[in-house]
Amino acid sequence: MKSTNSRTDISPERAIEANIHVHSQLARTGEYARSPHFRPENRQHVRRILESLIRPHLGARPWRAIDFGCGTGFLIDLMHDLIDRIDGIDITPEMMRQVDLSPGNIHLHESRAESTPFPDETFDFATSYSFMDHLFDYRPFITEAARVLRVGGVFFSDLNPNRAFIDAISQAASARGSALEGFPVVHREVEGALNNGQYYERSLGVDAAMLEAAEPIKTLSRGFDATEVMSFAKDVGFSQVRVEYEWFLGQGPIINGERPKDAEVIRQYLRLVEPVAGHLFKYLRFVFIK
Ligand SMILES: C[S@@+](CC[C@H](N)C(=O)[O-])C[C@H]1O[C@@H](n2cnc3c(N)ncnc32)[C@H](O)[C@@H]1O
Numbered sequence: 001m002k003s004t005n006s007r008t009d010i011s012p013e014r015a016i017e018a019n020i021h022v023h024s025q026l027a028r029t030g031e032y033a034r035s036p037h038f039r040p041e042n043r044q045h046v047r048r049i050l051e052s053l054i055r056p057h058l059g060a061r062p063w064r065a066i067d068f069g070c071g072t073g074f075l076i077d078l079m080h081d082l083i084d085r086i087d088g089i090d091i092t093p094e095m096m097r098q099v100d101l102s103p104g105n106i107h108l109h110e111s112r113a114e115s116t117p118f119p120d121e122t123f124d125f126a127t128s129y130s131f132m133d134h135l136f137d138y139r140p141f142i143t144e145a146a147r148v149l150r151v152g153g154v155f156f157s158d159l160n161p162n163r164a165f166i167d168a169i170s171q172a173a174s175a176r177g178s179a180l181e182g183f184p185v186v187h188r189e190v191e192g193a194l195n196n197g198q199y200y201e202r203s204l205g206v207d208a209a210m211l212e213a214a215e216p217i218k219t220l221s222r223g224f225d226a227t228e229v230m231s232f233a234k235d236v237g238f239s240q241v242r243v244e245y246e247w248f249l250g251q252g253p254i255i256n257g258e259r260p261k262d263a264e265v266i267r268q269y270l271r272l273v274e275p276v277a278g279h280l281f282k283y284l285r286f287v288f289i290k
Pocket of ligand 1: 016019020023037068069070071072073074075089090091092095111112113114128129130131134135
């Protein structure tokens with residue numbers, strides 16, 4: 001159960017093996033389809049974001065998209081009617097076997113996201129969802145995305161763990177100790193943010209050390225530093241970069257308590273004061289234009 005020592009053993013190749021192992025198991029057991037991001041309200045939310053990025057930004061059709069780490073097709077399902085051709089890239093065949101190919105404009109490739117088989121400037125739109133933290137290093141991936149996008153093309157990457165959030169939770173846990181139990185909304189985040197492998201081992205029945213090796217950036221670096229990622233994106237050729245913050249601390253309990261309007265008011269307020277409230281959001285969404 002203790003997984004701390006295994007963290008030092010994570011290497012680029014072990015991350016690949018762990019990803020294939022974990023995702024094959026999650027796909028086979030049907031557990032992957034129960035991931036929270038598949039809930040209808042999140043699908044609607046992501047669909048709206050995709051619409052706002054595709055129609056106003058991409059210019060004249062036909063449009064070609066690449067979805068990195070496409071898995072079972074979460075983003076492909078949400079954009080196949082908005083895009084003329086989509087190429088999905090993944091290393092886990094058992095995940096890709098579940099992609100719905102019936103729309104007819106979807107092409108799948110078993111390939112690492114860091115080195116795809118496409119010529120330079122092939123795509124108008126490059127996407128990833130719940131993917132970047134599964135890499136050992138995000139930099140070769142962003143470099144590859146910049147290479148295969150045409151000038152003016154858009155890169156969209158969502159559900160990336162926010163290091164500032166994980167650090168804030170971690171500081172609260174060490175400062176308050178067991179007193180944190182008096183703050184249930186914060187307390188329930190501690191396990192997910194700090195003991196991710198063990199948390200999912202209990203809920204999904206997948207080996208904790210394997211899960212931690214499958215999410216190296218979360219396990220080893222506590223997620224992403226937004227400024228650092230955007231600065232790297234500029235270095236590899238993106239001309240415009242921005243980050244948006246998703247899913248504030250306590251948003252789930254408020255929505256599940258059937259107060260979605262309250263959640264929206266709080267979200268809008270926190271967006272208003274974002275420069276000092278970024279650490280209250282669990283995830284980062286990156287939008288880069290080449
Ligand atoms: C959490 S799943 C996300 C799948 C899908 N994007 C979604 O939102 O449901 C992460 C996916 O990334 C894939 N993956 C991990 N490392 C990869 C790499 N280096 N290249 C391509 N795919 C990779 C895994 O096989 C898995 O299908």
